[in-house]
Amino acid sequence: MADTDSKDRAGRVTKVRTLADLAKIAGVSPGTVSRALAGNSLVNTKTREKIEAIAREHGFRPNQMASKLRRQKTGVIGIAIPLGHDVRQKISDAFFMTLLGHLAAELTEKGYDLMLRRVIPAQDEDWLDRFIGSGMVDGVIVIGQSDQFERIEEVADGYLPMVVWGNHQEGQRHCVVGTNNRLGGKLAAERLIASGVKEIAFLGDTQAIEFAARFAGAKEVAEKMGVRIRVLPTHLSPERTGEEIAEHLREIEGKVDGIFAATDTIAVTCLKEIRERGIDVPRQLKVVGFDDLPISSQTAPPLTTVRQDIAAGAKGLVDLLLRRLAGDDTESLVLPPHLIIRETA
Amino acid sequence: MADTDSKDRAGRVTKVRTLADLAKIAGVSPGTVSRALAGNSLVNTKTREKIEAIAREHGFRPNQMASKLRRQKTGVIGIAIPLGHDVRQKISDAFFMTLLGHLAAELTEKGYDLMLRRVIPAQDEDWLDRFIGSGMVDGVIVIGQSDQFERIEEVADGYLPMVVWGNHQEGQRHCVVGTNNRLGGKLAAERLIASGVKEIAFLGDTQAIEFAARFAGAKEVAEKMGVRIRVLPTHLSPERTGEEIAEHLREIEGKVDGIFAATDTIAVTCLKEIRERGIDVPRQLKVVGFDDLPISSQTAPPLTTVRQDIAAGAKGLVDLLLRRLAGDDTESLVLPPHLIIRETA
DNA sequence: ATGAAAGCGCTAACAG
DNA sequence: CTGTTAGCGCTTTCAT
Numbered sequence: 001m002a003d004t005d006s007k008d009r010a011g012r013v014t015k016v017r018t019l020a021d022l023a024k025i026a027g028v029s030p031g032t033v034s035r036a037l038a039g040n041s042l043v044n045t046k047t048r049e050k051i052e053a054i055a056r057e058h059g060f061r062p063n064q065m066a067s068k069l070r071r072q073k074t075g076v077i078g079i080a081i082p083l084g085h086d087v088r089q090k091i092s093d094a095f096f097m098t099l100l101g102h103l104a105a106e107l108t109e110k111g112y113d114l115m116l117r118r119v120i121p122a123q124d125e126d127w128l129d130r131f132i133g134s135g136m137v138d139g140v141i142v143i144g145q146s147d148q149f150e151r152i153e154e155v156a157d158g159y160l161p162m163v164v165w166g167n168h169q170e171g172q173r174h175c176v177v178g179t180n181n182r183l184g185g186k187l188a189a190e191r192l193i194a195s196g197v198k199e200i201a202f203l204g205d206t207q208a209i210e211f212a213a214r215f216a217g218a219k220e221v222a223e224k225m226g227v228r229i230r231v232l233p234t235h236l237s238p239e240r241t242g243e244e245i246a247e248h249l250r251e252i253e254g255k256v257d258g259i260f261a262a263t264d265t266i267a268v269t270c271l272k273e274i275r276e277r278g279i280d281v282p283r284q285l286k287v288v289g290f291d292d293l294p295i296s297s298q299t300a301p302p303l304t305t306v307r308q309d310i311a312a313g314a315k316g317l318v319d320l321l322l323r324r325l326a327g328d329d330t331e332s333l334v335l336p337p338h339l340i341i342r343e344t345a
Numbered sequence: 346m347a348d349t350d351s352k353d354r355a356g357r358v359t360k361v362r363t364l365a366d367l368a369k370i371a372g373v374s375p376g377t378v379s380r381a382l383a384g385n386s387l388v389n390t391k392t393r394e395k396i397e398a399i400a401r402e403h404g405f406r407p408n409q410m411a412s413k414l415r416r417q418k419t420g421v422i423g424i425a426i427p428l429g430h431d432v433r434q435k436i437s438d439a440f441f442m443t444l445l446g447h448l449a450a451e452l453t454e455k456g457y458d459l460m461l462r463r464v465i466p467a468q469d470e471d472w473l474d475r476f477i478g479s480g481m482v483d484g485v486i487v488i489g490q491s492d493q494f495e496r497i498e499e500v501a502d503g504y505l506p507m508v509v510w511g512n513h514q515e516g517q518r519h520c521v522v523g524t525n526n527r528l529g530g531k532l533a534a535e536r537l538i539a540s541g542v543k544e545i546a547f548l549g550d551t552q553a554i555e556f557a558a559r560f561a562g563a564k565e566v567a568e569k570m571g572v573r574i575r576v577l578p579t580h581l582s583p584e585r586t587g588e589e590i591a592e593h594l595r596e597i598e599g600k601v602d603g604i605f606a607a608t609d610t611i612a613v614t615c616l617k618e619i620r621e622r623g624i625d626v627p628r629q630l631k632v633v634g635f636d637d638l639p640i641s642s643q644t645a646p647p648l649t650t651v652r653q654d655i656a657a658g659a660k661g662l663v664d665l666l667l668r669r670l671a672g673d674d675t676e677s678l679v680l681p682p683h684l685i686i687r688e689t690a
Numbered sequence: 691a692t693g694a695a696a697g698c699g700c701t702a703a704c705a706g
Numbered sequence: 707c708t709g710t711t712a713g714c715g716c717t718t719t720c721a722t
Contacts, residue, residue: 017715018714018715018716019715019716019717020715020716028692028693029692029693029694030693030694030715030716030717031692031693031694031695031716031717031718032691032692032693034716034717034718035691035692035717035718038717042691042692043691043692044691044692047691047692059474059478060478061474061475061478061479061480062715062716063414063479063480063714063715063716064479064480064481064716065410065413065414065419065480065481065714065715065716066414066480066698066714066715066716066717067715067716067717068410068698068716069408069410069411069414069698069699069700069714069715069716070697070698070715070716070717070718071698071716071717071718072698074410076460079461081449094439094442097439097442097443097445097446098442100442100445101442104426104461104463105463108462108463113460113461113462113481114460114461114462115421115458115459115460115461116424116449116458116459116460116461117453117458117459118449118450118453129404129406130406133404133405133406134406134408134409135406135407135408135409135410135411135699136409136410136458268640268643269643271643272642272643272645272647275645295613295640295643297617298613298614298616298617298640298644299643299644299645300617300620300644300645302617362699363698363699363700364699364700364701365699365700373708373709374708374709374710375699375700375701375709375710376701376702376708376709376710376711377707377708377709379700379701379702380701380702380707380708383701387707387708388707388708389707389708392707392708407699407700408698408699408700409700410698410699410700411698411699411700411701411714412699412700412701413700413714414698414699414700414714414715414716415699415700415701415702415713415714416700416701416702416714417714480715
């Protein structure tokens with residue numbers, strides 16, 4: 001007989017699964033057990049201790065589903081990861097994963113659990129409403145706007161406890177936390193140009209709104225300084241990226257002398273392909289990345305990049321969400337990017 | 346008036362929040378609404394369509410908490426990440442995050458949601474029982490045994506739907522999926538020795554059971570071949586690791602000519618420190634890693650490493666868990682490691 | 691300080 | 707094919 005069982009008066013083995021079971025053994029009412037286990041100060045200390053002892057002895061845990069149903073609160077924050085374009089990779093993308101790690105730390109500290117949901121909007125129009133309306137989460141953090149900006153806007157009008165990681169647009173209605181991508185793009189271009197670059201290639205997918213903003217910033221600076229700039233569409237999935245970049249390099253060799261990669265992941269792959277072609281960085285070709293992932297300081301040569309403060313981002317997401325949960329209609333939070341100068345530009 | 350509202354006979358605005366509300370509008374019973382929305386074939390097509398139309402019009406979603414409580418199923422798999430030693434890093438460790446990404450993909454495909462819980466066993470004795478007994482998850486995947494092997498064993502005796510990522514010990518009772526770490530360690534040492542190494546240093550924390558197994562495998566081979574091997578304790582947190590490794594390198598310079606890093610993360614940092622000291626890899630010092638993360642092919646020079654098949658691991662975890670959910674007491678799954686020869690050894 | 695009772699919103703067995 | 711009914715296990719008035 002396991003120690004989570006007990007016998008009733010007829011001698012049958014009975015498992016303690018509910019408050020009522022426990023109440024019967026303790027000789028009190030279910031209400032009292034509920035109060036005792038919740039640490040309600042109204043219960044007699046003796047009674048509470050007795051109840052706690054029995055609960056421990058039988059390994060009893062109140063059913064959270066029932067509790068949540070009754071209290072209309074779940075203690076769970078939903079994390080939605082929309083996989084708009086580039087469906088394969090997104091969720092194992094280093095940047096998103098790092099952000100998720102920090103979110104988990106922050107939310108756990110505040111006593112919330114995380115419910116992770118990977119959504120493919122193209123296959124499920126209703127993804128966001130479903131997640132929110134399910135009654136399974138108290139609030140939602142959306143990681144990345146992908147190509148769902150409009151849908152998020154619509155939902156935001158009727159649902160307060162939602163915060164989104166992504167790009168900030170003038171006049172948008174949903175609460176967003178993110179880096180000033182446009183400014184980041186400017187910093188990157190300025191650095192390249194200051195290093196003597198005369199023609200820039202942007203490696204990335206400008207369909208993604210954040211990347212588009214990074215490019216726009218770079219373009220603004222380049223045009224002002226009379227430097228040419230072009231987009232070389234590049235995906236994030238690591239299998240295809242290598243080849244894609246190799247092809248781009250072949251195409252631009254000798255013409256372009258500066259590369260602005262939309263993410264460090266792209267930059268790192270790019271650096272490797274460049275090495276294989278025997279091109280010297282930074283002498284012949286200068287490279288700037290975006291993100292400042294942990295790997296970026298470990299490349300050869302170490303990568304010059306635009307840093308996003310991921311920890312601050314996670315903290316911001318959680319703080320704003322908690323304030324919204326409390327009924328506060330918070331403003332968006334746009335974080336400043338920082339140029340980290342290493343050796344590639 | 347938002348389109349999710351309607352008016353009752355007295356003209357007051359009424360939001361449709363429950364099956365009963367919807368039933369009243371549709372002029373049927375709640376039971377019928379429940380069946381219709383569940384796609385139960387017993388309902389008249391006309392009735393179903395009408396109910397679906399009303400539901401859509403009012404943006405109605407059944408409350409999952411209530412549904413789950415009633416059905417005693419949650420559709421959620423709990424993912425527990427015990428942070429035993431090295432509390433800071435684990436959840437943003439590249440390997441675990443990549444595994445988590447694959448798990449999310451697999452589970453989503455099978456129709457499950459993921460509930461992520463970061464646990465610090467030292468602060469919470471009861472972490473696993475709490476997670477399981479909470480009634481919030483149908484089953485649990487534990488990512489990493491950390492120093493919790495015994496506790497996991499105890500729980501496994503009374504709880505079937507649990508699968509653990511980690512190391513397999515002869516005769517253990519919990520169902521585990523993982524790489525054959527010992528064999529992996531052997532492969533690494535064999536490679537180093539075949540490359541001419543005469544003295545090996547293992548960089549890693551042998552308190553972690555998986556790392557201990559990797560070291561044990563390497564040691565076995567080294568001793569058989571008459572090669573000396575030592576452990577240089579190294580943490581995973583990126584801030585401290587750099588310095589720690591730099592110190593180790595200073596200490597062993599000229600004595601040790603082969604490094605076996607417990608993880609690629611350590612290996613990558615190590616490579617960087619080596620480069621900064623002006624030591625030539627692989628001529629003066631050979632390095633083998635473990636994991637084969639995406640970065641590992643991008644380092645300079647590209648890292649020779651022991652590959653863990655993360656995708657297969659995630660698939661295995663999910664398959665076994667689903668079988669256990671169906672009542673099957675499955676065996677553990679030990680995956681073979683593969684030596685990936687690049688340029689560091 | 692405790693008990694009794696009324697649900698939270700949904701589903702499923704049973705009865706038509 | 708549909709309505710009725712009885713809970714799932716817990717929390718929280720309202721009494722006492």
